[in-house]
Amino acid sequence: MNCTHSLKAAKDRPCAAPASQRLAQRLLAALLAAALAPAALADTLKLDARAPVAEPLTGHLKLGTATSPQGETLAANSRYLLKDGKPWLPVMGEYHFSRAPASQWADQLRLMKAAGIDIVASYVFWNHHQEQPGAFNWRGNHDLRRFVQLAQAAGLKVVVRLGPWAHGEARYGGIPDWVVDKMPTRGNDPEYMGHVERLYAEIGGQLKGLLWKDGGPVIGVQLENEYNIRGAGKGEAHISALKALALKAGMDVPLYTVTGWDGTVYPSGEVMPVFGGYPDEPWATSTKELPPKETHAFRFDTRVSGDLGAQTQSHQPGTAETDKDKVPFLGAEYGPGLPAMYRRRTLVSPDDIAAMLPVQLGSGVNLFGYYMFHGGRNPVGVGGTGLEESTLSGGYNDTPRISYDFQAPLGPDGQQRPVLTKLRPFHYFLRDYGAQLATMTVRQPERSPANPADLQTPRWSVRSNGDSGFLFFNNHVRQYPMPTQAGVRFEVQLPGGAVTLPSQPVDIPDGAYFIWPVNLDLDGVALRYATAQPVTRVDAGAQGIVHVFVTTAGLPAEFALADRLQVLKPGSGLQRLGVTAAGRAVSVLLLSPAQAEQLNVLEIAGQRRLVFSEQQAWVADGRLQLRGVGPHPLGAAVFPALARPRAPGLQVRQDGVLQRLALPGSIPQPTLKILPTRPAGNAPRVLKGGLANAAVQPVPEAFATAATWALTLPAKLPAQAEDVLLELDFVGDIGRVFAGTRMLDDWYYNGQHWQLGLRQFGLKPGAELQLSVLPLRADAPIYIDAAHRPAFAAGQAQAAELRGARLLTVRRMSISP
Template sequence: MNDRPPVRELRVHRPGPPVRDHLPYGEPASAPDRIAITSRWIERGGRPWMPITGEIHYSRLPRERWSEVLGHARAGGLDSVATYVFWAAHEPEPGRFDWSGNRDLRAFVELAATHGLDVIARIGPWGHGEYRSGGFPDWLVERGLDTRTNDPAYLDLVRPLYAQIIAQLRGLTHAEGGPVICAQIENELYDRPDHLATLRETAEALGLHVPIWTATGWGGAQVPDMLLPVYSAYSEGFWEDEHVEWPAFAPFHFRYSEVRDDLSVGADLREALDGIAAADAGTQDDLRPFATCELGGGMHVAYHRRPLVSPEDVANLALAKIGSGSAWQGYYMYAGGTQRTGPHGTEQESHATGYPNDVPQLTYDFHAPIGEHGQIRAHHHLLRRQHLWLHADGHRIAAMDAAVGGGSDDPAELRWAVRSDGTSGYLFLTTYQPPKRPLAAQRQVQVTVRFDDADVTVPSTPVDVPAGHSLVWPLRYPLTAVLELRSATAQLLTRIADGDGELVVLAATDGIPVEIVLGDGTTVDLPAPPGPDCIVQLDGVRLLVLDEANANRLYRLDLAGRERLVLSEAPVYADRGDLVAHPETPHVRIAVLPPPEAFTATGADLEPPADAGPWRTWTLTAHHTGPVPVAVETRPATGQAPVPRRGGPLDRLSAPVDYSGATVVRIEVPDFTGADRALLRLRWTGDTGRAHIGDAFVSDHFWHGRPWDVDLTAHAAAVADHGVRLELLPWRAATGVWVDPSVRGVPDGVAVESATLIRIGHVRLRAEGPRR
């Protein structure tokens, strides 16, 4: 047997200059903070810029939670948010527009700006987003117009909508010093480029002037040159049929490839509503940069098909797109929400409204990095690691070409790629694919990248790469003006200056030895195992090498007048110079570098801080915080399952509507006065469930293997009087609903395994004393 590692080499060259000033968007050369689009990247303020955007729907969130969600989004590394402007939410009756409450687009945009976030307004008119009729008002649908075309009668109704949206955004566009940098026209419109062009022209004629105009480009869409096509990538899809074990498109997104298109996203709607078959994948676009707007931040569920997308799925797919050349990372969804309820009931897509899929009536959690009720999920932390890196070096990465070194659909082949400017770059390696079709570990991995002026081989001795990892290793990274990091088997996270000078932060990978090689070939020994105290002293710079667990706790936030690193055991964000934490457990440790002299706390008690190396650590005990087990009958009697039904244009399983035979579970909830938020977390098995507080229908859930969180916060008085009433329908495997293989095999019936009151705290830490 030959144990010698295979030769893996790739020659990279300096990319040629991009094509400029050839596209009908961007800003004049004299514009302050100018945004321009070249053939390969987006530019801002005269240098390449890699935007990081997350979808957050203001009209699906309680207005009082906007600031918290936006704060966490900014702390997660986003620099912009995208949001649908759903027509039905704003013009429920012809000519009567409503921008009040959580419909207040202007207030949402202004609040985003206070958190340092730009805004992409998805102005429709058709939006989809699992909204009934794609967000078209019922009255519009009932008129039977030739919608989504240049039919004059339809455009006569679009103009007042656009005029209203534009009035909301007046004074808030980038040219006016505001945060609105982009407008997306329509959504998933494949074969009407003339209509897309007309919509932009209409918006501009009404006064909307933004530097970037986009349209969704997947499915082989015909996007006119006046719009930048933006792409998607999902690791699963609730829109597939229940007999599909794993969508055919999904494995592709875990490989490195220059192909941008995805022919399957929205394909069921294209077929069912428009009668259009999938097109061929688009060819490589050499005149417009590779931009995404829908990297799957999670996945919704439908009644017939209920995928489980893991945090690792989300993070590894996103990283694969960077390795493939993405110049704009955009996530759908980044924060979940709740479907709106209108004059005719809840406004989700369903078989009853002509859609192929029945989705839950209320929840639009999407298992996003920030959940429907503000839950902070693991992929919020995993993605933040990537975003820290993009903030630190995105101006260089955006200008680097991507080249695939290896990796087909053969699971035995090492998948790797390089992004390079011809003299430096990053090596990407992956052994990750979801558990449905995992990849094996790779033995004796070593790669040589041949730059124009030198070769770099990393690592110096071949290493085994465990299964389930995606790696990004820097090559010839400039540490200072005269000192180069030739290579490292650790990921670059960020860099920051403190009183002792520059600090470059790297993250080790569990199971892979850290090797750091300087430009002269010197190998640097670590003074300690990777962790918060592993600091390498070099000439003019220090390296901090974190372990994976601490890398996932690392934030970079603007606190007390300067940027600081924060290691936190609870989700945190910055607000007007203060540190805000939302712990789910009473005791939390938070370390800061460079540290302020002291903190004062609201909502928690603080112990005296402890210093260790450059970090100062505070331990806090949060008030009114922590889980409380709630008594519940563990195996209630199973009610009668309704007879399965099918419906919609693709004849898929329909969600039950008859709950008359449901198992009814009543839960008395302990007092949660003082908690910032209170969730009832249910671990259960069954088919579908509804939660009521008194007469109010407050939550629903299609069981798919994850806990069901019911937000009690706004219903404290009613919960005290009535408790929570669950109506649960039993699981019947014979119905044929698709669930993930990891949760199959549950017995038929209903089982409530546990109920827990999750009390989430709100702690504000304000710095005192000298600011270092």
């Protein structure tokens, strides 16, 4: 008889499959058998993960009060952090409140939360608050207490980096001039420690009632920074004295940290070291490309990722090396961008940054902390004094007087940078799978690179516990082409047997990096492996449980289940894998890399939802917020759908499983009048010197040779625009923007477009700004990436050019659910 293959027919009676379908089933069965069976191919990459995971040490760390008034707990053992007794692997991002307008804090903190950040960290720069002896300034942009309160309102926890020496590319590391001029610092000198005691007491007063033990968001403090100084009254004794002063000031918190790199010293058991890494070294003195960095190579024996720019030297192992089995591997300074140094102006790509995550997580990191996640600008000191690090004030580096852009995922005015869209899926992965990952041990492959310069040997690792784990792979190294890893399969030996993946050898291209799961439970559906990266999980109500994955570019997305192998394609909607014990559907929503870069995971109307948008998306006051730059219309796609989305002019339509929201039309972009006012003179030769014996920033008188342009704002800016960005594309050495005699911002040329939000300055309509560009000399001993270094023509001695300038509106829409 004829048999209709439909859901109804499947319920009514058994049905013989057509011959073509039976052939396909036999082929899939054969593929699955091959995938699950151990492979003996020459190109199989092997790893043994059968050794049991040791139990963590507990009770040996002398930390602060772990329990909040609500009964919530925060603690640490030798391997991971714990929240309410369960493993916790959070993401932390640095945002310096005193380098940002207070009017922006609330939205920017919510944007960080929406990006998957769990903890906001911030330095308290002593010289921002007590530049002169006497009273402290905690007002306006310096209001630490309000910043912490807004972080709590945004759902973020807080780590306060106390200093007193912070570095952070600040003048004297943040210690006020009057202290540096008068007394020894960074040790237990009684006069110095008396002033530090007052600083800590002031900070403690700002945080009173906001600590974890009070029900507040402050879960930790960092003491000092990059501290490897030994000697009488220094070393472990100084860190112990600082912790005692913090406790005396009332700062009793669950976590006390110090930075752990470059031979750091601290009292073991009293604090925990945090680590970091950057994909380049702007503080280096080389004017050429650097060798491959350790941040793109898995580490199996050390937690220290090379040179992180400490300004003091140590010639012996630090406490962090001997403490490795006593404290968890915590990160605080993985660079999602790089600072601008005068002599070395590295411009990193989004992949240079995102490729670090599989490497660092696959090396055992159990707190992923970024420095900086949000860019900023230095305040100007009394009498116009610069508070930046400079060779003129004895610093090792020259940095811009005002700009602290850092190429951060969120720019100084909250701009969403392309790197942010690459990082978010990893943050969402840690939010849902971090508790499992935190307990897993790093496993080293049979073959691994001999050193970071080995670009031929595949770079990978596994973290596992029992039969479950995650496979981490990286084939991206900044500025170095990587060979295609041809005909690759992975064989992971687990206590319950070997898992080999994928079903057939694949070629992994240059630039690929990913995390693949092994024996992952998807709400009762046993996933043997997937060659796609898990991102998040959504309870879609009647549509069941949906697990979101993203494909690895160029590779098939295989999902190996107990009884079958499914090869899924992105853009196919919900693809069912099985059911939960309660009979609810378990499906996969598979995204392409481009789709994943638009993904935001937000809590709206009490439900976790997927929000796809090219614009920034976050939640404030229970409403979905969308913000975009320029003339483009605002829009988003939401899953599961909002019940009744409302906003003036909003258009709503259903597109498969996605609910599409659009606000058509745009704000006219205001016109900027540009007039050259002074040609460039002959810039003086760039000198070498300072502590680094490298190129030093020109003296102030050199700017007399700068080319200048008058930039006249329109008589009326769009009232409906939240902000207006001035975007400048110039070639030269140093750019500066003035309103009258007030410098608003400055910039070292590196090929990146320079943007400046204008609302914060209270400029009058029709105001005239001045742009000055100091010429870049062809013989300047300065590193600029080859792709952006000017191509000086024969005989051309310097360059100072304004290639473009425009105004871009920032538009925002608020959607009620």
